[in-house]
Amino acid sequence: MVRPYAAKWLKKRRKRDPSAAASDAEDGKGGNGEDAEDQTEEEVEEKKRKKKQEGERGAGVVAEGREEESPNGSLPAHVLPGLPLEKTPDEEAKPGVIFILEKASLNVGKVGKKENILNADDHANYLRKQCRDPAEFRPDILHQAMLAILDSPLNKAGRLQGLYVKSDDGELIDVKPHVRLPRTFKRFCGLMYQLKCKKNIHATGNREKLFRMIKNPVTQHLPVNSRKIGFSYSSDKLVHLRDYVAAVGDDATLVFVVGAMAHGKIDADYTDDCISVSNYPLSAACCIARICNVLEQRWNIL
Ligand SMILES: C[S@@+](CC[C@H](N)C(=O)[O-])C[C@H]1O[C@@H](n2cnc3c(N)ncnc32)[C@H](O)[C@@H]1O
Structure with a gap:
């Protein structure tokens, strides 16, 4: 058992x-x-x-229940032990960040008898038969990107103010910073499938919605004084991220817009700027790790 x-x-x-x-x-x-x-x-x-x-605080309200898989391989949603559910006034005053992951691949398909989130490895034949390019179906990029954000010391220090995921079919998902994401890809896909079907996912043991579909555009969910920074390898503006963030200062809430897709560019017409942070094309997770690292150093988070 x-x-x-x-x-x-x-x-x-x-x-x-x-x-x-x-x-x-x-x-x-x-x-x-x-x-x-x-x-x-x-x-x-x-x-x-x-x-x-x-x-x-969070440590006392870890979702109770069993780590059982649902029929499609998902886990019940949990909150991260130790992470604050609500911020103290002191934490509220500290500058924070918001991430937006653009063009995430979250497409549902019925392969055999089972519906699931389609991915390039497990469903390549099915996708080719449907005349679709398997390379476009990469929910693993989103999984890795979300883990990079949610597992970061930046988040553990309570500085993540928001995480939004925009799927390539236009849906917008609000993810609570204290959610404990499934570690394995199969379970992650199961959870995302549940979310697509039910439109929101509660924590086990309480009514808080840890993931929920919300209305577009994402800008209506951002604070007024936010600085929205798009990330693209193909941007002409190559910067040292540490200096760039220092120049923006801590008065505005930093909103980082990173692509969660395999190819193409984010079409974030709502961003204030579009920057490149390396001479090399990075994975979304690597790009996010760089952002988190710069902010952790800036805010002395060890
Ligand atoms: C797997 S890449 C997508 C590849 C796509 N060809 C591109 O460069 O936009 C995922 C995301 O990481 C970010 N990224 C990758 N390399 C970057 C760089 N050198 N500078 C800034 N952002 C980068 C972009 O937001 C990109 O959408």
Whole structure:
């Protein structure tokens, strides 16, 4: 039997911090489950709600449940342990960044009996039969790009204000910075398939929407004083990103627009500038790692 997702993590937490064990017991998460049995489900839910309202941080609200795969190979959505769900006033005042990933390949197709997100490796024959170029179907680029953003120390330090994904068929997805993305590609595709079908995905154990389809254009979701910077290898404006970011300063919210597709250029007509940051064509993930690294150094995030 699969071990409950939260159990492994809770065991580690209790080892590190014995007081956490006491608070977990209060929540009915005690190892033998006796406390939970003494309370009705509503009481347990009510306690959880109260704790959340009191400003409990991410570490205490890891989605509970099992790491089970759904029929299409997806995982339930989780929040990242340790990441703040809501920012403190102090964190709110610190400058942050927003990422927009453009032209992400998220196309659903029915191959055999199963519908799934199409990709160049597993569905090449199917795509060729449909007279479509498999090279265009690269959800793996989006997966890697999202991992580069969400796993970055920049995000862990609470500086990621927003992450938006624009699919090549024009849909816009809002991704919460504290989401825990599936690590494997198969599970990622399963999750994206669920999202395409249901239009949003909740955290397990609470009602927060971790992924949701939102209305275009993306600009209506950006702060007023944002500086929207498009990235392209083919831009004539080759810059040292560190100097470029320093010149913009911390007054405006930086919005980085990076392509999540294999070929072509982002058509981000809403950007204020379009820059190249290297003499070489980079992968989206490498480009994002460079952006995160520059900001982590600037804001002294180790
Ligand atoms: C796999 S590349 C797409 C390739 C596409 N031929 C291009 O250069 O735009 C993914 C994204 O990384 C970014 N990128 C790649 N190399 C870059 C560079 N040297 N400077 C700035 N952005 C770059 C662009 O946003 C690009 O859309």
